[in-house]
Amino acid sequence: MGEHEVTDLGTAAPSQAAPADASGTRDRASIRRTNLGAVLGLLRDGGPRSRARIAADTGLPKPTVTSLVAELVGLGLVSEGPARREGAVGRPGTLVRLDGGGLCGLGVEISTSYVHVLALALDGSQVYAHRVPLAVKAEGPDAVLDLTARHIADCLAALERAGRRPVGLTLAVPGVVDSASATVSFAPGIGWRDVAVADALRSRLRRAGVPTLPPIALENDAKLAALAEYAQVRGSGVRDMLSLTGERGIGAGIVNDGRLLRGADGFAGEVGHMPLDPARNPCVCGRHGCWETMVGLDAILRLAARGSDPLHDPDIALEQRLADLRRRAEAGDPSTVAALDRVAHDLGLGLALLADVLNPRLVVLGGYFTYIGDLLLDRVRDMLRTRVMAPLAGSCEVRLSALGFAAAAHGGAHLALDAVYLRPVP
Amino acid sequence: MGEHEVTDLGTAAPSQAAPADASGTRDRASIRRTNLGAVLGLLRDGGPRSRARIAADTGLPKPTVTSLVAELVGLGLVSEGPARREGAVGRPGTLVRLDGGGLCGLGVEISTSYVHVLALALDGSQVYAHRVPLAVKAEGPDAVLDLTARHIADCLAALERAGRRPVGLTLAVPGVVDSASATVSFAPGIGWRDVAVADALRSRLRRAGVPTLPPIALENDAKLAALAEYAQVRGSGVRDMLSLTGERGIGAGIVNDGRLLRGADGFAGEVGHMPLDPARNPCVCGRHGCWETMVGLDAILRLAARGSDPLHDPDIALEQRLADLRRRAEAGDPSTVAALDRVAHDLGLGLALLADVLNPRLVVLGGYFTYIGDLLLDRVRDMLRTRVMAPLAGSCEVRLSALGFAAAAHGGAHLALDAVYLRPVP
Incomplete structure (x- = not known):
């Protein structure tokens, strides 16, 4: 079931990217978390399916699957219901499907010529998108970050009105980034050098009175675009x-x-x-x-x-x-x-x-x-x-x-959502 | 402890290269096998150490480490003994170290200008090496495979006399290979195309009366050289x-x-x-x-x-x-x-x-x-x-x-030995 892995897309730290050790050496809670994530990933990539099919696809015992699905239902991440079978007779089977519970991930791209703010639900469907043309290099980092913060605030307000909860935000820029400190090291296309963008956005959003901010991460635009394209063929x-x-x-x-x-x-x-x-x-x-x-x-x-x-x-x-x-x-x-x-x-x-x-x-x-x-x-x-x-x-x-x-912004939203697949329980 | 992984060097099938699933979804025997391999890998990469240190380095509970070490001692893969402390006073601590139990891996490189047969013990030390100059392209596959089989037979006989047991053999060639069928697809440097080398060697070795053959795998020489170089810096x-x-x-x-x-x-x-x-x-x-x-x-x-x-x-x-x-x-x-x-x-x-x-x-x-x-x-x-x-x-x-x-032959032997780290118990 290699294609249902959920950790493998992550740009996370090496410790998270090395699940072999985790598997062998961590505790039951960690194993259960991995299994919850594996079931979620299977439903995302393979679509709705019965518990029996989940057991077969993951190699987990059926009682374990029943307990995992119950926990995911409790978390509001999946739902169970009858299969829609056109023209079939007899009692319809029960399928487990991704629900999402209002969770969403945000991707924000600062490109050479636009700023793009986008939110995806857990199943990858788009729930918010807004793109503004902008001569980013000419405007300079301060003005661009001001405008970006305003558009993020608009998005967060719209999501709150819709009852959705953002689990994270990933910023995409065309250049070399230091992800650990969320700093743009060198982005010649937009003329930025050593800009601590996550800090800059956080302080602007706080000043604007945004009450709770999701974690903000930074990644190179081409890498995020690859994540988005990979999500399409996963x-x-x-x-x-x-x-x-x-x-x-x-x-x-x-x-x-x-x-x-x-x-x-x-x-x-x-x-x-x-x-x-x-x-x-x-x-x-x-x-x-x-x-x-x-x-x-x-x-x-x-x-x-x-x-x-x-x-x-x-x-x-x-x-x-x-x-x-x-x-x-x-x-x-x-x-x-x-x-x-x-x-x-x-x-x-x-x-x-x-x-x-x-x-x-x-x-x-x-x-x-x-x-x-x-x-x-x-x-x-x-x-x-x-x-x-x-x-x-x-x-x-x-x-x-x-x-x-739109690929980089999509990838940013997917990366933010990966947190849910990696750690379905808090 | 990412650097002590043992599965990650493998060129094995995706199912083996995807330990995230294995971790979450397999049984206790599989977890124990992973832990046995993790302890072995730690001793290989980090050198001898106490059980307490193994527990600290792997994150495993001390009683688990004691039981794992006992099993590895029983398998003849590690030994326990006093630390050699020059000039130290007091009771010397007990260290666990790789032993090897006579296991070894074989690497055989067919290059443009030589055939190289080499065996490494579990700790990476060389226990056999023989290199023969040969105009491989001019001789043609049949003659080269005849000669290679003879040199492998000599090596196997020498290892048997020394009480060593080969766990596998990896063949290295300069070209494009199909590892699944152990076939050289296209190796312009030696003029080979579609040569099923593992089958060819097996039948020659059987005809020569070699009683038991280790599994024979095939890989590209540059990839095996990379494995050998990585083993040096792991x-x-x-x-x-x-x-x-x-x-x-x-x-x-x-x-x-x-x-x-x-x-x-x-x-x-x-x-x-x-x-x-x-x-x-x-x-x-x-x-x-x-x-x-x-x-x-x-x-x-x-x-x-x-x-x-x-x-x-x-x-x-x-x-x-x-x-x-x-x-x-x-x-x-x-x-x-x-x-x-x-x-x-x-x-x-x-x-x-x-x-x-x-x-x-x-x-x-x-x-x-x-x-x-x-x-x-x-x-x-x-x-x-x-x-x-x-x-x-x-x-x-x-x-x-x-x-x-010698890098490719070294890498071949390392890859053969990986089987022990992946599956210390049969």
Whole structure:
């Protein structure tokens, strides 16, 4: 039942990520907590099912399952009721399903061009979302944090009115973060360096009179996007995945054997500056031929049109400009077609490299790729087929994200909800 | 006590690699087995210690530790005796230490230029080693397997005479393997394709009258080398590591949060063909600028000297040729110095890329780098410092392997021994 693990997505401290020891060496309460979480995770990933089926799926004895389900019902996290069987005859069976008890997780993304506040219920359904366009770099951290705090306060007030209780909030930023101190170390895309964002938000929210705050965590946007994309395929057998977020920069989130790959300091997934061709364009980092100068948003717009073209107008919403790009491609505009071909080639080049290093089963293209990626996919898949060293290209599938620019906020909310799966009882 | 885990190195099936479930949902026998393994692993990684210390280190109650140690003594896996305290006065305490009970693991590497058969005792000490130079590609699979089987039979006979019992054998090959069927899918360096090596060796050993055979597994050489290198630093706090094996090809083994990264099909770590410069030399794979054409053994020899030079003479042992290269560098020979400088630059370039993707705490350079890597290290470290995006280059340290060409065989033996740590009782 590997796919029903709940701890494995966590970006938590090593002690929590090492359940082997926990298993062997901790007490009965800890084992029971793990089992409660395992049942919850099974219902989330596999859907409603009978107690007998839960016992079969988890390998737990049936009396244990009965007792666990009773405790989860008591906590308001699951409910029991008759199965909906269309056209079936006879007595309907009783199914256990996730309920949620009004719990929700918050994800807040501060991106280069917007702030996005979102809440998901325990079953992953969206219960609140609000996105505000914003020139984040130009505004500076103080003004952005002021505005973010206001939108979080609005969200918390709306959730309270709806009788929902937030269990946590995860903030997503495009850059290198120190999760332990919830500090943005270095985020060149928004011009932030050493900003203690959780503290800054907490003090603003307290000043605004928000009575109770959920715990606030911080994570890199690409890693959170990967969590959100993994939540979409969890239960389908995919355990190794690469999620690529294309904006001005390119970031990756890596899921290895069902766990987010963070690396020694949480810096893993910095793929934007892979040096793929020293003869190519200069990068903001001072070098040449970095991958994001080839496949980032600026690259495709620059290749497709001159600087005075409306494609480059920051006052036009990005989705609209990308729709414009699509129309030009469909009309056969030569420079647009050439730009897409070039970007698809270079995207495939870097993905093939990453597929050789990581051997993912699935690559999900998010960010701006969500909007025009279908125009690139054939060429990208072709590059993978011909360049990956593993037989059959390691059976690596490439798909477009269904979440688009909302992926990081979704991932933040999922990570906040993980606390419930890790520790269903207080 | 994350660093004392024993399951986390395993390349075993997902069910075994998912101890979170095991913990929560399996029976008392399974918990006891996990605890027995945890005590064994602690003694291996942390050295001899008192029962009280074991209790403190594992978090297990002292009576449980006493009972576990008694069982391990009964199994002949640990022994208890007085501490050796130089110059101390008073009654010496009693320490528990790994014993091994004559158990050992076998690692057998079939490389491009040799076959290496090696056995390690439970504590990692070497109890048998034999290496035979061989032109593996030219000989073809049948002849090589004949010779390998003979050397394994010799090793098994020697171990039997010494009263040692092999618990398993892992075969290492330079290429893509299907571990489930123990088949070499594709190993261009030795010219093998779809060779069912475990079956082939078993039938040869049976024909040769070997009475009992240990289980035979197969794994990629770079992954096994990574296991061996990780065994060297296990217990030191390193949980994220990249091990690079430099021969004619370049392979990597990746350890992420204490676990070998295998990818969806076990193909991860294929770093030799990372496309770093399309303007550079053609590769055997048909493309240009692959990393191994820049930093592989052939690259450094080609850059250092013309084809007629003794450096290229296959009849001279590689270690000897590398010693010759070192003498030339130390004498200041311009083409040697330029070759080393070029290779160090390109090695640093690729390592910086991998450090950005994986954020390892430690990079270990093995294979031919073991012999001349000290001449490259300054430049390589400098490249990492200036190119890695993470602050302080993600604190990534670069070291030379202490195992050299023996790393893969060592890793094979360690993997075979893991079975004892995973399942100390039958």
